[in-house]
Amino acid sequence: MKQSHLFTKTRKEAPADEASRNAELLIKGGFIHKEMAGVYSYLPLGLRVFNKIVQIIREEMNALGGQEIVLSALQEKATWEPTNRWSDDVVDNWFKTKLKNDTELGLGFTHEEPLTKLMSEYISSYRDLPKSAYQFQTKFRNETRAKSGIMRTREFVMKDLYSFSQDEAQHMEFYERSKEAYKKVFKRVGIGHLTYMTFASGGIFSQYSHEFQTVTGAGEDTIYIDESKGIAINKEVYTDEVIASLGLEKDKLVETRAVEVGNIFTLGTRFSTALGLKYTTESGEEKDVFMGSYGIGPGRLMGTIVEVLSDDKGIIWPEAVAPFRVHILELGDSEEVIKEATTLYESLTAAGIEVLFDDRVGLSAGEKFADADLLGMPYRVVVSTRSMKDGGVEVKKRSEGKGHIMKTAEFLSLLTDTTEK
């Protein structure tokens, strides 16, 4: 994409009403736009990142056997009453509305109820299990306090997967595989090294749930990490008893702040019992389906990546989620430079490489460099009279301090090799 075509612009100063690093950098770069407290829109560059994160999650959920669906945001009262989650006294963050005829509706804050109800139309035999379904869907939560930029918002897309199994044993098999899928997701988006599977409170059907917590001061949670084992305990269940039961030693645990980027949860039969999701066993017995839920918020994940992977100049996107892989900067307006840069842009694009081409005229070199640092594409390629005199283009990785001159063909093969790897 030619940068002259992009309708967003960078800005030098972050809005005064944003204190979090993720919001500052994402707004300065034109990735997102704030509509109101806790509600953000995604702009072209931000949406590209968002979609890449979504696609990585989608691939891993598909590999797990999940089937993608999209459930409705509008929810009716009758679906939620059987589980006692319609009342505002029980669930205080519903956004509710009404039909013209005064029928009450809610905007879904999660989707256990509608999916459980829906599944009862399709699941009736042990032969139908296990199954799992997931979606990327907008949730609405009337948080008393939105905060930290896109980390805690009132409207956000969530990947929520729900698993349906015959019994706890079958459920646990899926649950264990989901842990691995989640680890892959966080590794692929570039924050695996900072993300710990964390024991958290479990509910009625299991002692623990598992959260995936990424270490950052911007996080809302306090966790205790065992670095050697690569796991952590959430403060909410941090007791001597729990530490011992997990085979950990208290003096090896390090307290830190972290953000919950994902969680997996054993639901048991709470929802299936209430909503009548049953199946018939091989011996003809009727049993409640055993469920689990598995969530990741792609937007929060994007915010977390920015919190964790940025420096004083801007964002350092991991290749897997960067809006573009290469950022070509055309410096100066000599005909040779423009021709060389345009040719490079076209040949990289033809090779299937995503390129942002800073073809804007009349800007100083410093301004283009500053924008490139802020926007954070993995590779910055400068085409200028100087680079041409030196016999090529200057290639610099965003994550490294110095660039070096390469022939364009050399650069192209570098990118292609990495792709094939």
Added chain:
RNA sequence: CGGGGCGUAGUAUAUCGGUAGUAUGCAUGUUUUGGGAACAUGAGGGCCGAGUUCGAUUCUCGGCGCCCCGACCA
């Protein structure tokens, strides 16, 4: 929800009970082009409402909105 802070050009910030200033961004022109260029010219502003006052952006009250800490986060 408890506590604290704050609303001034697109953005960021000053000042002041009496003509609202600066930077940046924007427009036009000339020059400039390897780390947010220079000069000139121009457009652009007091969240809403009530009160006090000769006069309110400033003071008072109410509303709306935003941020931070805590609580909450199924």
